[in-house]
Amino acid sequence: MNNFKIFQCENSIDGIFTAIYQAWSSGYGHANVKIEEQCERNNYNNIELFSEYIFVKTNLEQAIMVSRSIKSKISLEAYEMVCRVALSDYKGKGDLIYRFLILGFHIGSKIVGHLSNKVVNQVFMLNRYVNGEAHHLLGFIRFSEQENGILTATIHPKNNVISLVTPHFADRLPNERFVIFDKNRDICSLHLPGKPWIIAEFPDMDSSGYDIPVDNEYESLWKIFFDNIAIKERVNPKLQRNNLPIRFRKDMTEFEYV
Amino acid sequence: MIIQEGMSIQRKLEILSDAAKFDVACTSSGVDRKGNGAGIGNSLACGICHTFSADGRCISLLKILFTNECIFDCKYCINRSSNDVVRASFTPEEVCELTMEFYRRNYIEGLFLSSGIMVSPNHTMELILDALRMLREEHHFNGYIHCKAIPGTDPVLVEAIGWYADRMSANLELPTASSLKQLAPHKSRKNILKPMRQIQLRRESNNEYLGIYDGRQPAGNKVESLLLKDDNSGRSDSVYNKVINSYNQKPHKANDYPIDKKENDFDVDLPNSNKIIPYRKSPTGRSRYVPAGQSTQMIIGATNESDYNIMSVSETLYDNFDLKRVFYSAFVNVNDDSNLPSTVSGPPLLREHRLYQADWLLRFYGFKMTELLNEKNPNFNVLLDPKCDWALKNLEQFPVEVNKASYYTLLRVPGIGVNSARRITAARKSAVLDFKDLKAMGIVLKRAVYFITCNGRMMYPIKLNEDFITRELLAVKDRLPFGIEKDITYKQLSLFDDRRFQTDDRLILQQFSHA
Numbered sequence A: 001m002n003n004f005k006i007f008q009c010e011n012s013i014d015g016i017f018t019a020i021y022q023a024w025s026s027g028y029g030h031a032n033v034k035i036e037e038q039c040e041r042n043n044y045n046n047i048e049l050f051s052e053y054i055f056v057k058t059n060l061e062q063a064i065m066v067s068r069s070i071k072s073k074i075s076l077e078a079y080e081m082v083c084r085v086a087l088s089d090y091k092g093k094g095d096l097i098y099r100f101l102i103l104g105f106h107i108g109s110k111i112v113g114h115l116s117n118k119v120v121n122q123v124f125m126l127n128r129y130v131n132g133e134a135h136h137l138l139g140f141i142r143f144s145e146q147e148n149g150i151l152t153a154t155i156h157p158k159n160n161v162i163s164l165v166t167p168h169f170a171d172r173l174p175n176e177r178f179v180i181f182d183k184n185r186d187i188c189s190l191h192l193p194g195k196p197w198i199i200a201e202f203p204d205m206d207s208s209g210y211d212i213p214v215d216n217e218y219e220s221l222w223k224i225f226f227d228n229i230a231i232k233e234r235v236n237p238k239l240q241r242n243n244l245p246i247r248f249r250k251d252m253t254e255f256e257y258v
Numbered sequence B: 001m002i003i004q005e006g007m008s009i010q011r012k013l014e015i016l017s018d019a020a021k022f023d024v025a026c027t028s029s030g031v032d033r034k035g036n037g038a039g040i041g042n043s044l045a046c047g048i049c050h051t052f053s054a055d056g057r058c059i060s061l062l063k064i065l066f067t068n069e070c071i072f073d074c075k076y077c078i079n080r081s082s083n084d085v086v087r088a089s090f091t092p093e094e095v096c097e098l099t100m101e102f103y104r105r106n107y108i109e110g111l112f113l114s115s116g117i118m119v120s121p122n123h124t125m126e127l128i129l130d131a132l133r134m135l136r137e138e139h140h141f142n143g144y145i146h147c148k149a150i151p152g153t154d155p156v157l158v159e160a161i162g163w164y165a166d167r168m169s170a171n172l173e174l175p176t177a178s179s180l181k182q183l184a185p186h187k188s189r190k191n192i193l194k195p196m197r198q199i200q201l202r203r204e205s206n207n208e209y210l211g212i213y214d215g216r217q218p219a220g221n222k223v224e225s226l227l228l229k230d231d232n233s234g235r236s237d238s239v240y241n242k243v244i245n246s247y248n249q250k251p252h253k254a255n256d257y258p259i260d261k262k263e264n265d266f267d268v269d270l271p272n273s274n275k276i277i278p279y280r281k282s283p284t285g286r287s288r289y290v291p292a293g294q295s296t297q298m299i300i301g302a303t304n305e306s307d308y309n310i311m312s313v314s315e316t317l318y319d320n321f322d323l324k325r326v327f328y329s330a331f332v333n334v335n336d337d338s339n340l341p342s343t344v345s346g347p348p349l350l351r352e353h354r355l356y357q358a359d360w361l362l363r364f365y366g367f368k369m370t371e372l373l374n375e376k377n378p379n380f381n382v383l384l385d386p387k388c389d390w391a392l393k394n395l396e397q398f399p400v401e402v403n404k405a406s407y408y409t410l411l412r413v414p415g416i417g418v419n420s421a422r423r424i425t426a427a428r429k430s431a432v433l434d435f436k437d438l439k440a441m442g443i444v445l446k447r448a449v450y451f452i453t454c455n456g457r458m459m460y461p462i463k464l465n466e467d468f469i470t471r472e473l474l475a476v477k478d479r480l481p482f483g484i485e486k487d488i489t490y491k492q493l494s495l496f497d498d499r500r501f502q503t504d505d506r507l508i509l510q511q512f513s514h515a
């Protein structure tokens, strides 16, 4: 039985980077440390009896130092890849990033091509997974117009992609006030015309008022379009399900049936 | 003709989206455009699917007809003049309203406006031009617009519309001029190819003017146009005119390619240059003419052309008309016309699928059409995808060494696609790859094992024997889109039999039944 020093940190990019900073500089040696992010999916059933748990308090300065060294010693591309891994719902992502960085600082910018390496490949696959969900949502997000003209959308993404999708809408809808709620994480992004968009937490905020559809006219026009554009002779629910997984549908106007 | 007065927008949308559904092209791809910070909209080159309809197809654009009134009588079309269907027309204002309100709510990437022909091609295209102009200039819509070029439209209108649209398409409808004449008596090959050539030439001159090269332009022209680009602010008339003149005098690139006249009846008289003098500045303030290029569509299975006929046409269109996409639409006999093939047992989806696979091989895999089909062997294999089929006929080119083969050689290996080939070429820079590495990289080896070596060794010691590999490949299930498998009933197979099962394929079938 191995005695690990387990650095437990917040489930965020900054939290993971802080833990990496502290584990790296702890002097225990890479083989003896582990990073473990706290996430909803961790039920702590597998607490390792003989390991020592070290609680890491997120420290912005240390986190920034880590991101700076990734950018300068590896590459911007590697930095972005690591961030997307940190946004994923993969359990053990903190430790994966740590292992990836050990290789990266050793090999440099070429690391991203080392796809036959298990760690690098895992990072690569997670990037595709996170990017894939973000790209899906660029299309699947549905806004409803509230009485006050604000556009609101609700999403339930597996990965924490709100910061990846919001810039697209800020660019596309510069004159709109819009809010995107991530109901799985109780966070939302807000955009006002002429201002930079922000992400806010709303653990106690009651957003239920926003669920009431105010927007009937164009929503029903959209449903009419959606139903009529399908070719009856080619109806194919399996293909439809494969292209548009069921889990997205609860937030999509055209799949709401009363 | 039934025309209802004062029809609601709901009812119009119902009729005019239903009437547009057979147009396949619904992609919003081909142009990257950031938001301009003022209006509404941007565009991503990769395209975005917003939802998938019950038939499993991507919905990206608000795909509607401007009107389903039509003075033409194309046999395959529900809107043909001889049909007694309810007719409706949008106003340009209604088209704008739907596009804008759908776009804000993120239902769509933009608009795909097609139309029946009301009064005349020019009358219809003028209304469409109005709608597009209003969208771009009054509503400051900066999203994607795909617009149909109706055959027989005046070139001046085509010229104007191209400044507002991202993509335009003139549908070829049928692979040969004779079947077109037969089924669409009011259309002619020439009328369809004319706007296509006009748009092609116009795009080339626009790209040249802007100094944009997509690899098709002769390098010699670069210098002059780049100068022009740098000289953006004080563009001197003489330099500008020089370019225009040289453009008009130059024998045109598009005609440098030999056209296979016998096969394709593309020998209609098409202009070498569009005589229209390009606007100095675009009248719309937009700088690019049809930036996402052109596409077209052919109906598959309404007439008896072979896959070879169809693919020859596609290749010609890609090579000589610079098309971005050719779409294939499995024929559905909507009019229950007894002169046309019946589709009660389902449209020819498998055939459509094979054509898309082959089209892909032409566009991204470096294949030539003649490698896949020829006059003796004019149809695709029902049981194997075109690449497997090709590989089996060319076993002497295999196996290839994963650590050495060029990117394009890797692409020819069954089971290795663009993603896998890219990953392999990236990974082998830093390590010598073995089969277990390929597996770890997520590369599917089921088909590929018979065609590759790693460090000179094959995964299993197999002899490259055609029969054996054929059987193994048939055992790996063809990744057909869902729902196609169940469509190949025995009845259909026997229908295919005379035309589609050539000697080779019969052999395969026999092996199949022995197994």
Ligand code: SF4
Pocket: B070, B071, B072, B073, B074, B077, B078, B079, B080, B081, B115, B116, B117, B184
């Ligand atoms: S021109 Fe032909 S294909 Fe087009 S709407 Fe009219 S009848 Fe249909």
